[in-house]
Amino acid sequence: MRHPLLAVALLALSVHAGEPAPVPSPGEIAAAAPASDWIAIAPSDLLVMDLAPDAKGHPRRVVIQLMPPPFSQGWIGNIRKLAAAHWWDGTSVNRVQDNYVAQWGDATEKKALPEGLVTVPESEYTVGFEVSYPREAGFAEEVFFPLVDPRYKEDAYGVSGFFNFGWPVGLNNEFVWPVHCYGAVGVGRNMSPDTGSGAELYTVIGHAPRHLDRNIAVVGRVISGIEHLSSLPRGTEALGFYKTEAERTPIVSIRIASELPAAEQPKFEYLSTTSDSFARYADARANRRDPFFITPAGGADICNIPVPIRPVAAK
Amino acid sequence: MRHPLLAVALLALSVHAGEPAPVPSPGEIAAAAPASDWIAIAPSDLLVMDLAPDAKGHPRRVVIQLMPPPFSQGWIGNIRKLAAAHWWDGTSVNRVQDNYVAQWGDATEKKALPEGLVTVPESEYTVGFEVSYPREAGFAEEVFFPLVDPRYKEDAYGVSGFFNFGWPVGLNNEFVWPVHCYGAVGVGRNMSPDTGSGAELYTVIGHAPRHLDRNIAVVGRVISGIEHLSSLPRGTEALGFYKTEAERTPIVSIRIASELPAAEQPKFEYLSTTSDSFARYADARANRRDPFFITPAGGADICNIPVPIRPVAAK
Numbered sequence: 001m002r003h004p005l006l007a008v009a010l011l012a013l014s015v016h017a018g019e020p021a022p023v024p025s026p027g028e029i030a031a032a033a034p035a036s037d038w039i040a041i042a043p044s045d046l047l048v049m050d051l052a053p054d055a056k057g058h059p060r061r062v063v064i065q066l067m068p069p070p071f072s073q074g075w076i077g078n079i080r081k082l083a084a085a086h087w088w089d090g091t092s093v094n095r096v097q098d099n100y101v102a103q104w105g106d107a108t109e110k111k112a113l114p115e116g117l118v119t120v121p122e123s124e125y126t127v128g129f130e131v132s133y134p135r136e137a138g139f140a141e142e143v144f145f146p147l148v149d150p151r152y153k154e155d156a157y158g159v160s161g162f163f164n165f166g167w168p169v170g171l172n173n174e175f176v177w178p179v180h181c182y183g184a185v186g187v188g189r190n191m192s193p194d195t196g197s198g199a200e201l202y203t204v205i206g207h208a209p210r211h212l213d214r215n216i217a218v219v220g221r222v223i224s225g226i227e228h229l230s231s232l233p234r235g236t237e238a239l240g241f242y243k244t245e246a247e248r249t250p251i252v253s254i255r256i257a258s259e260l261p262a263a264e265q266p267k268f269e270y271l272s273t274t275s276d277s278f279a280r281y282a283d284a285r286a287n288r289r290d291p292f293f294i295t296p297a298g299g300a301d302i303c304n305i306p307v308p309i310r311p312v313a314a315k
Numbered sequence: 316m317r318h319p320l321l322a323v324a325l326l327a328l329s330v331h332a333g334e335p336a337p338v339p340s341p342g343e344i345a346a347a348a349p350a351s352d353w354i355a356i357a358p359s360d361l362l363v364m365d366l367a368p369d370a371k372g373h374p375r376r377v378v379i380q381l382m383p384p385p386f387s388q389g390w391i392g393n394i395r396k397l398a399a400a401h402w403w404d405g406t407s408v409n410r411v412q413d414n415y416v417a418q419w420g421d422a423t424e425k426k427a428l429p430e431g432l433v434t435v436p437e438s439e440y441t442v443g444f445e446v447s448y449p450r451e452a453g454f455a456e457e458v459f460f461p462l463v464d465p466r467y468k469e470d471a472y473g474v475s476g477f478f479n480f481g482w483p484v485g486l487n488n489e490f491v492w493p494v495h496c497y498g499a500v501g502v503g504r505n506m507s508p509d510t511g512s513g514a515e516l517y518t519v520i521g522h523a524p525r526h527l528d529r530n531i532a533v534v535g536r537v538i539s540g541i542e543h544l545s546s547l548p549r550g551t552e553a554l555g556f557y558k559t560e561a562e563r564t565p566i567v568s569i570r571i572a573s574e575l576p577a578a579e580q581p582k583f584e585y586l587s588t589t590s591d592s593f594a595r596y597a598d599a600r601a602n603r604r605d606p607f608f609i610t611p612a613g614g615a616d617i618c619n620i621p622v623p624i625r626p627v628a629a630k
Contacts, residue, residue: 098542099497122609182414182522192609207497207522207618211603214610227413227549234542288526294437294507295529301616303522 025290026281030308033277038269039166040312041065046257046266047083047220049104051093051228052250060249062225063257063266064185064203065309068165070127071178072219074120075187078198079219083256085114087199092248093232097240099206102229103188104251105199113199120195125214126175166270167221168302170213178218181208181303183226187217205230208303223268223309267312281308340605341596345623348592353584354481355627356380361572361581362398362535364419366408366543367565375564377540378572378581379500379518380624383480385442386493387534389435390502393513394534398571400429402514407563408547412555414521417544418503419566420514428514435510440529441490481585482536483617485528493533496523496618498541502532520545523618538583538624582627596623 024032045068051060066076082088088104091111095103170179180186184204189196195217203222222229232249235242242248257265271278285305287296339347360383366375381391397403403419406426410418485494495501499519504511510532518537537544547564550557557563572580586593599605601615 096546098545125610191606210619211600211608211612211615213612215603215608230413231411231546231548233546285526288530291506293526293530295440297526297528300526304525 022291023289024284025288026284027308028290029277029281029284030271033271033275033281033308037272037275037277038310039272041223041268041270041309043257043260043265043267046223046268047079047254048257048260048266049088049254050252052252054228060225060228061266062228063223063268064220065223065268066220067167067178067218071167071169072124072187072217074118074124075196075198075217075219078117078120079201080256081114081116082197082199083254084259086253086255087111087114088251088254091251093229093251094235094248095202095239095241096205096229096232096234098234100204100209100240101186101202102205102232103200103202105188105201107245107248113197117197119197120217122193122195124195125217126177128175166273166307168305168307170210170302175214177214179208179302180204180210180212180216180218181221181306182206183222183306184208184218185220185222186212187219189216203229208301210303224266224311268309269312271308273307278308281305337606338604339599340603341599342623343605344592344596344599345586348586348590348596348623352587352590352592353625354587356538356583356585356624358572358575358580358582361538361583362394362569363572363575363581364403364569365567367567369543375540375543376581377543378538378583379535380538380583381535382482382493382533386482386484387439387502387532389433389439390511390513390532390534393432393435394516395571396429396431397512397514398569399574401568401570402426402429403566403569406566408544408566409550409563410517410554410556411520411544411547411549413549415519415524415555416501416517417520417547418515418517420503420516422560422563428512432512434512435532437508437510439510440532441492443490481588481622483620483622485525485617490529492529494523494617495519495525495527495531495533496536496621497521498537498621499523499533500535500537501527502534504531518544523616525618539581539626583624584627586623588622593623596620 045066047064047066049062049064051062053059066079091104091106093102093104094107095101168179168181170177178184182204186202186204187196187198188200188202198217198219201219203226205226233247234240235247237243271281282300282305284290286300287298289296360381362379362381364377364379366377368374381394406419406421408417408419409422410416483494483496485492493499497519501517501519502511502513503515503517513532513534516534518541520541548562549555550562552558586596597615597620600620602611602613604611
């Protein structure tokens with residue numbers, strides 16, 4: 001399992017021997033993409049969650065990218081208001097269920113919400129395909145990335161594609177919707193018709209629970225620091241809730257990054273999903289031919305082709 | 316996200332009101348299955364890994380079920396010999412990579428292996444379909460469970476089905492193979508043609524890395540205690556290896572359960588994948604209609620239909 005290290009050694013060897021270079025890995029393809037293929041993420045679309053330092057005093061920062069329009073904007077508007085009101089400061093991570101989710105918010109369920117939050121209807125779990133993306137605008141050709149393996153395009157959860165703003169989505173003939181891949185951030189809710197305000201959030205820390213698609217709002221994805229949530233002790237009560245207050249991880253603050261001092265704003269960029277680099281990256285994810293692999297899968301599920309995202313190096 | 320609790324409340328309410336009972340959840344279907352649908356797992360097929368107690372002194376036991384024939388038996392034979400030789404005692408968990416694997420074995424890579432281990436060829440990553448399961452024996456009809464949703468049967472990784480011993484497998488017209496779902500246990504290896512001895516093992520702690528199918532041996536699955544591996548701190552070196560020895564989690568012992576004193580042998584059972592109960596469970600996983608859900612997915616990937624496994628209650 002230490003194959004990348006060995007792969008580097010083999011690469012050096014084969015170059016010396018004058019043999020063809022090995023097929024690059026997906027990560028190597030992304031790393032080699034030209035700067036023009038990377039798109040900066042606006043600080044106004046980043047949510048920065050600082051947990052209390054760990055037992056050794058190390059800081060724990062989680063960075064979440066919020067989804068672009070037209071997805072889930074009602075909830076995301078609420079989330080922006082909650083962050084502006086510093087509502088989450090002093091709340092906590094209250095639930096960690098293995099192979100499912102880590103969830104945070106007000107454990108008392110009594111903290112008053114700020115003024116001005118909207119109630120979002122269930123119809124906004126999806127976006128109308130024809131309404132939002134008229135075919136004459138070239139939606140099918142340009143917005144969705146044509147993957148090489150046609151089997152990739154359809155899975156048990158609907159026909160899937162890649163949205164051109166860099167987000168995985170599911171779709172059928174009527175609707176488009178965000179999907180619950182690892183690291184997806186969603187809005188906790190009570191029974192239908194409740195859709196949640198956005199004050200109670202969770203992230204996926206296990207195999208993609210795609211049965212939640214179209215049943216709960218997805219509002220973003222963790223792009224840095226998910227290990228501070230995924231490696232927390234699992235709760236021992238039903239659904240992974242912690243039994244005691246002492247087990248909860250305190251949240252120091254949650255802010256929209258653009259509200260932080262400029263020097264403290266995290267900066268990230270993602271690989272354009274309409275770039276040639278992404279095309280080759282996705283094909284390589286579905287057909288691993290880099291040196292460790294002997295049998296390419298011939299396909300991949302949408303959650304096994306994570307969009308490459310990286311911090312922007314300081315200049 | 317506290318839906319099951321609310322669902323129970325609603326159930327009580329609707330019974331009182333004389334309304335039809337809500338559709339049961341997959342877990343409720345499994346729990347209601349008759350005892351005759353549950354199959355005991357032989358202690359000789361269980362690997363018991365005891366990690367050093369955690370910082371609070373709590374024991375950490377991980378139980379792994381080994382695959383039945385005809386899958387991966389060369390490696391499993393080696394694993395039995397390694398356990399019998401107490402080879403893993405004093406080794407450690409050396410690598411934890413977020414959304415991928417936790418891996419254990421000899422961090423020094425210098426510990427001598429016991430006598431008698433075999434070298435398994437790559438051809439044993441798969442099992443020949445026609446050779447092992449002649450069609451005249453009713454393989455297609457009986458061994459694989461016919462799921463209700465036909466879309467489920469094929470995914471981007473091959474045509475998938477459920478093996479009648481209770482294991483998820485992938486298959487095409489030629490081969491059958493075990494798949495890398497959450498909790499699957501595989502054999503670390505170096506570059507091909509190395510296939511690993513079985514001394515270096517890992518388990519999946521994130522989204523199913525199905526690109527590893529047919530490229531690495533799968534020998535079992537964690538059926539209890541995976542949280543002791545999945546919640547470990549992530550390693551900060553390349554591939555999630557720990558930087559220092561102090562970060563590693565010591566392994567006290569790994570034993571085949573049948574070698575433990577009878578009173579200490581863990582006992583588990585799984586829901587027969589050819590039972591009617593499993594049919595309804597799998598259909599419910601693919602089409603959630605229990606009260607929290609408003610839109611059934613209409614399908615599921617094979618790793619989102621985990622085979623129900625539970626401890627056998629002491630009598």
